[in-house]
Amino acid sequence: MAPIEGPPLPIEPATSLFMPTYHPFQGERWALNIVPLQVCAGYWTPARMIRDMAVLLRREADGLRSWMSMTPMELESQEIGCLLARGRTVVMGMGMGWAACIAALNPAVTTVTVVEQDPEVLAVIDQCGVFAQLPPGAAAKITIRQGDAYRWTPDDGLPVDTLLADIWLGLHKGGRQEEVRAMVANTGAAAVYFWGQEMNIAWRLRELGLPVDAAGIDK
Numbered sequence: 781m782a783p784i785e786g787p788p789l790p791i792e793p794a795t796s797l798f799m800p801t802y803h804p805f806q807g808e809r810w811a812l813n814i815v816p817l818q819v820c821a822g823y824w825t826p827a828r829m830i831r832d833m834a835v836l837l838r839r840e841a842d843g844l845r846s847w848m849s850m851t852p853m854e855l856e857s858q859e860i861g862c863l864l865a866r867g868r869t870v871v872m873g874m875g876m877g878w879a880a881c882i883a884a885l886n887p888a889v890t891t892v893t894v895v896e897q898d899p900e901v902l903a904v905i906d907q908c909g910v911f912a913q914l915p916p917g918a919a920a921k922i923t924i925r926q927g928d929a930y931r932w933t934p935d936d937g938l939p940v941d942t943l944l945a946d947i948w949l950g951l952h953k954g955g956r957q958e959e960v961r962a963m964v965a966n967t968g969a970a971a972v973y974f975w976g977q978e979m980n981i982a983w984r985l986r987e988l989g990l991p992v993d994a995a996g997i998d999k
């Protein structure tokens with residue numbers, strides 16, 4: 781077999797946005813590992829090598845599964861929502877707290893409420909001091925609530941401005957828009973961005989026989 785010609789993949793940061801420092805964690809259901817060097821594809825960008833990549837794993841029936849990691853794919857697939865968020869923002873699913881950090885750093889966002897069902901995930905984030913690494917003004921915007929994303933309603937009963945939802949293991953699955961619609965109904969969210977949204981839109985366009993482009997989305 782002929783050797784592949786060309787330069788090796790570059791080693792690059794996963795994002796130009798804020799990146800907390802994470803520490804290894806070993807719990808009953810969850811573990812946080814640091815992978816020294818990993819080839820990672822982006823959501824929008826080409827593959828590159830990432831150093832010291834943190835990954836959050838949960839023990840499932842079929843073994844350890846990655847629920848969140850600091851890969852370009854995970855970060856790029858969430859950044860649009862975080863950067864376009866405004867006002868009172870709810871983040872469904874703590875994971876590694878990255879989306880909550882980026883939303884809190886957005887000057888158009890006034891508050892960030894993170895809703896997470898698993899206390900062990902909250903313990904990971906607490907032990908890593910993720911939000912304490914933010915500038916104080918951004919950290920002060922964040923409130924954490926333990927609860928079920930499908931049922932959670934704002935404490936004060938007022939509608940939120942932005943809903944960011946990422947509570948799933950896989951990027952795309954049928955029926956996700958119905959799950960998100962339930963969260964929108966519960967929170968009164970005026971704007972929403974959910975993980976895998978682009979895939980769901982493309983899937984729906986295909987179902988309707990419409991082109992997967994701006995014209996198809998407009999219809």
Ligand SMILES: C[S@@+](CC[C@H](N)C(=O)[O-])C[C@H]1O[C@@H](n2cnc3c(N)ncnc32)[C@H](O)[C@@H]1O
Nearest residue numbers: 873874875876877878879896897928929946947
């Ligand atoms: C993919 S991770 C979120 C990653 C996060 N967006 C980040 O930037 O780090 C999904 C999280 O949602 C949580 N989760 C799953 N189902 C949930 C539910 N019904 N209610 C609240 N949290 C849930 C999981 O425990 C996990 O912490």
